[in-house]
Amino acid sequence: MFFQAIQTPGLAHVSYVLGDGGEALVVDPRRDLDVYLEVLHSQGLRLRYVLMTHRQEDFVLGTTSLANLSGARIVAGKHPITGYVDLQMGERERLQLGHLSLLALHTPGHTPESFSWAVFLDSHPKHAWGVFTGDALFAGETGRTDLSDPERTYENAALLYDSLHREILPLGDQALVFPAHGAGSMCGSHIDDRALTTLGIERHRNPVFVLGRDDFIAHKLRERLPRPPYFSRMEELNLRGGFPLDRDPRTVPPLLPRAFQEASRDGLIIDAREPEAFAGGHIPGSLNIWMKGLPTFGGWVADLGTPIFLVMPEGVEPEQAVLSLARIGIDRVEGILAGGFGAWRNTGLPIERNATLTPNELHEHAARYQLLDVRDISEFESGHIPGAHHAYVGQLEELLPGLGLRPEVPVAVTCGVGYRAGLATSILLRHGFQNVSNLLGGMTAWKKLELPVEQGAPHPGETPAPREYPTGDEIYYQ
Known part of the structure; x- marks a missing residue:
């Protein structure tokens, strides 16, 4: 058996590779696929399935791209929203992978089509080894229940409470919990900063299991998390399984200061330096979004068609910023300031400060x-x-x-x-x-x-x- 969690910096997203008997599946892959292909190749695994827990709201899925590239089948729960998949599995149906089986468990509440997938070893068929919970259950929290319809937050919270108690809690304290997000995600409030958790830990700490049903619903009604505008765009894209990353992030051209100034007149300049550096001097009209904030706040200030021009922190490779934006569907990064802000300063171009x-x-x-x-x-x-x-x-x-x-x-x-x-x-x-x-x-x-x-x-x-x-x-x- 092989298992690896793959973190996505900035998004607090986690995807997974699970393998056995030379076969593998990937759970909730992101749009840039190299990391999955490298893991599969290094372990000598053939990708058989791309598994979805739900439509994701905060990043572009790589589901269809990975399936098309590898010949794998896309698997999701049986729900009308996920109609584009190759294999739709109903409640409590099983998917076999080597000497492992995955049990499909419908866990709505965060989104109506959310499915969790409990993993059993054939040698221990009565005790779940782990469960991929998507955004239904996190470490110390549950997914937000206002996304599909803010007017139905109460109803969705009740659905989530019932589904987690009915489908997930009976899997047992020993089961490892593998959510799609960690601390810092916009898909949940106050997620614990723990890389690993179990149902036993969550049973004693998580509000959905510690609180009664009415108190849990009240807890979810109090969340009032901001809903980034790009979430709607991500949902639309991901209902089609996402779309491929068709541009190498290393090919964005570096532009000398005067060329950068001219090219950016009809676009948006994002300065990814720390706030203190930005305060000391920056290009007039630029927006300051620090590197780790790009995958979240880039989607608040730009849309899919906005031409973006980047000012990078010293010593940081530009492709990191380009990928951060591409993961939320912002592909039109059209120039990097060559030599950074120092080159702009030394050219004598206008400078603003705060x-x-x-x-x-x-x-x-x-x-x-x-x-x-x-x-x-x-x-x-x-x-x-x-x-x-x-x-x-x-x-x-x-x-x-x-x-x-x-x-x-x-x-x-x-x-x-x-x-x-x-x-x-x-x-x-x-x-x-x-x-x-x-x-x-x-x-x-x-x-x-x-x-x-x-x-x-x-x-x-x-x-x-x-x-x-x-x-x-x-x-x-x-």
Whole structure:
């Protein structure tokens, strides 16, 4: 028997290769396939099946591409949504792979077509070795239940609770749990940062098993996770099994600064450096999305047809960023700034910058600033700087007109540690705000210093009472 979990950086996605007797299957593959082909080749395995747990929302599947390339059959649960597959399996039907069998278990709630797949060794047919749960069950949490229809969150939470208790919990404490995502995924809230878990651990820790049915439903109704706009595009693409990656990420051309400047006029510049580097100097109009944030926030600021031009951090290979965007369907990366921002600076081209603040500096001079918190609503409610406005960073452009922020007055932006605030800062600069500061360390540092915090939601339709703010360069550069 062979087993390997394959992590996708930035997406918190996990796919799997399972093999026995010279045959193998791959579970929920991503769009770039080289890693699977290399594993199969190194282990001398013939790919027989590409197995789906459900349509994925946060990345482009490589299901049909891998099947077409290898001759493998696509397998999914029997549901109308997954009609393009080669083999649809009904509830409790079995799929044989060498000396292993996989039991199909319908576990709706996250999505209606979600199936989990329990793995049994022929030598121990009564005890499940493990189970591929997709987004139904994570380490310490379950998948969100608002994606298919936010108006049916209650109903979906009830479905998820029932299906996991009926189909998954009886597999036994010994069963290993193999979810499609880990900590940091937008497909679930507060997923534990554990690489390995079992049903025994989850039975004692996971809300779906610890809470009663009504309390679990209430728990899911409180999640209110942001729904990135690209999720809808991913669902549409993945209902067809995804689509192939038909461009080598290494072929994106490096452009010298003046050529980069000219080519990017009709596109979007994404600067993937750290927020501190971006603050010190960046190309006017560029958006700051740090490397690990590209697979998530790239889909908030760009769509499938947006021409993208990248400014890379020093020492990072450009294909990493190109692949990160390609995994969420953004393929039009049309240029990399050759020599990085240093080359732009040395050419004498225009430079924009923003300020930074430490928590103590902001606390001492809070009256001078408009405060903006760009974390999600649950984070904001759990504790924020008194008087802060709130808008989730992904929705900032949409909500900005109603926030009551004045472009000529200094704004201090905060998030968890400063990364999302870096993106928010660059958005504000693009909208004409003149003095914008990123609170470095964010609410993490603010709370560690035991500075004032208040809890609760912002009042609908209201913003903090206006104050008289000083303006001028002396504030901006402080």
